[in-house]
Amino acid sequence: MVAINKLFTEYHNNVLKNKEAHLKEYRRVFAEVQASPAKYKNKPVEFLYQPMFFSQEDFERFQQLTAQLLDILKKVVLQYLKEEDFRKHFNFTPLLEKLILKDPGYDIDVPMGRFDIFYPFNDDFQFCELNADGSSGMVEERELQHIFRNSLAIRELEEKYGFTGFELFDSWVEALLRNYRQFSGKEEKPRIAIVDWFSSSIPSEFLEFQKAFERNGCTTMIADIRHLTYRNKKLYYQDTEIDCIYRRAVTWEIIDHAEEVGDFIQAYLEGSVCVVGPIRSQIIHNKNIFSILHDPVKTPFLTEEERKFVEQHIPYTTLFDCKNKELVAFAITNKDQLVLKPMDRYASSGVYIGKDFTIQQWKELMEKEAERDYLLQQLCQIPKLPMAMFTDDDVRFIENNYIIGLFMYNEKLQGIYTRVGRKNIIGSIAECFTLPNFIVSKKL
Numbered sequence: 001m002v003a004i005n006k007l008f009t010e011y012h013n014n015v016l017k018n019k020e021a022h023l024k025e026y027r028r029v030f031a032e033v034q035a036s037p038a039k040y041k042n043k044p045v046e047f048l049y050q051p052m053f054f055s056q057e058d059f060e061r062f063q064q065l066t067a068q069l070l071d072i073l074k075k076v077v078l079q080y081l082k083e084e085d086f087r088k089h090f091n092f093t094p095l096l097e098k099l100i101l102k103d104p105g106y107d108i109d110v111p112m113g114r115f116d117i118f119y120p121f122n123d124d125f126q127f128c129e130l131n132a133d134g135s136s137g138m139v140e141e142r143e144l145q146h147i148f149r150n151s152l153a154i155r156e157l158e159e160k161y162g163f164t165g166f167e168l169f170d171s172w173v174e175a176l177l178r179n180y181r182q183f184s185g186k187e188e189k190p191r192i193a194i195v196d197w198f199s200s201s202i203p204s205e206f207l208e209f210q211k212a213f214e215r216n217g218c219t220t221m222i223a224d225i226r227h228l229t230y231r232n233k234k235l236y237y238q239d240t241e242i243d244c245i246y247r248r249a250v251t252w253e254i255i256d257h258a259e260e261v262g263d264f265i266q267a268y269l270e271g272s273v274c275v276v277g278p279i280r281s282q283i284i285h286n287k288n289i290f291s292i293l294h295d296p297v298k299t300p301f302l303t304e305e306e307r308k309f310v311e312q313h314i315p316y317t318t319l320f321d322c323k324n325k326e327l328v329a330f331a332i333t334n335k336d337q338l339v340l341k342p343m344d345r346y347a348s349s350g351v352y353i354g355k356d357f358t359i360q361q362w363k364e365l366m367e368k369e370a371e372r373d374y375l376l377q378q379l380c381q382i383p384k385l386p387m388a389m390f391t392d393d394d395v396r397f398i399e400n401n402y403i404i405g406l407f408m409y410n411e412k413l414q415g416i417y418t419r420v421g422r423k424n425i426i427g428s429i430a431e432c433f434t435l436p437n438f439i440v441s442k443k444l
Helices: 004-017 019-035 056-082 084-090 094-101 138-149 170-184 204-215 251-256 262-269 279-285 288-293 304-313 325-333 359-369
Strands: 052-055 112-118 126-131 161-164 192-196 220-224 228-231 234-237 244-247 274-276 317-319 338-342 374-378 384-390 395-409 412-421 433-435 437-442
Touching: 004 019, 004 052, 004 384, 004 395, 019 138, 019 384, 019 395, 052 056, 052 412, 056 084, 056 112, 056 279, 056 288, 056 304, 056 395, 056 412, 056 437, 084 288, 094 251, 094 262, 094 279, 126 279, 138 204, 138 412, 138 433, 138 437, 170 204, 170 244, 170 274, 170 395, 170 412, 192 204, 204 220, 228 262, 234 262, 251 279, 279 288, 288 317, 288 374, 325 359, 338 359, 412 437
Parallel strands: 052 437, 192 220, 192 244, 244 274
Antiparallel strands: 112 126, 112 395, 161 437, 228 234, 317 374, 338 374, 384 395, 395 412, 412 433
16 A cells, blocks of 8 residues: 555655756656647646645545445436426526436436545545536646656656556547447447537647547547537538537536527437437536535435435535525625535636635625525635645745546546645636646555
8 A cells, every 4th residue: 555645755855855857857848748739728738747646545435435426416316307396406497407308318327527526635525516517627637647657757756656547538438439339229330529619729628539539430520519400300510410429518508508509409309319428417517416415305315324425525505595694694604614606607617715705805796796596615625735836946845725536437437637726716717737647556
């Protein structure tokens, strides 16, 4: 068993005792990252010269706890599908409910997800968010993992340790094709469309997934969801018939712009095309899921063990009603222990952490920003680690908050994605750096 805290210390000592060599290596790694497909919004991803290390025991713990969580979530999905009264707790629009109730044609409700977790390397972990709708970050993880695997940072540790990374592209192709075979009853490779909304250039991650599908024998196109056409019970992009869609277009945008994507919606509802992932993933993606899980009146189908898991590992969450004077007073009194967040947005957009604001600013946020479709949530204990941060001619180890994303492919843990930053919000709207991730074993 690897003592991970000791390994972090060894890494820090290696860098500090040979600053000049690591500064030179950092510049080389920086140049490689700049030239790689690791992009966010068409700009090279920001990163730290700091691998994230996990033991095999950590990974097995992630497997166990994601399995426990999925058992709970599958019960919620089943209840939604069979109980009309239960559906009312989600307050989805009639169109969204109709799309959710449509059987996708295969038995996995959430084919791809990234479950974000605060993990302080002990049992005091908490799930922060369940990204089950357009999950991303795979190309960043792959590229940083590859570049760091050949760096001085890792080479200095290889005499004592082995390092294993994660494969996130061909494994996704395998997962998607498994679902397509169940949908179609065919073994032939489908023609695939990766769909989203595009206003300018195509994200590098989509191009990398296209390469992976084509490497596995699937004709693959990248298509704007607005440009799909449905005729004679078949869905087309330009003049090419589509057998299977890898959906990256997020649900709330589809619902908000339904008039622009009518052909996609009709094909989906008529079951004319295999869509991976299905719209019903919205049941667990919508952040309201946490408030529902914490309400025993709404979830009598959970066992005592499952309820204990929710209480210990999912932050307490409730619907925020700015007209509820008692709730507003509670939110003001307990400002520093609370978060306001929208039910369904991404990249940390619209998330407000109470202790980052004055009382007056917090009141204004509740009155203006959080007027509707907001949740009030217990602030998780955000774990920290000292991490290497370079200036032009020096390196210091500075405490950074970190959050770990667990990539789930067809309900199987496939990889890890770590983001860090010095602010309480770790996301693209604030300071955010990506780290490479490795499972570490001790050499005999």
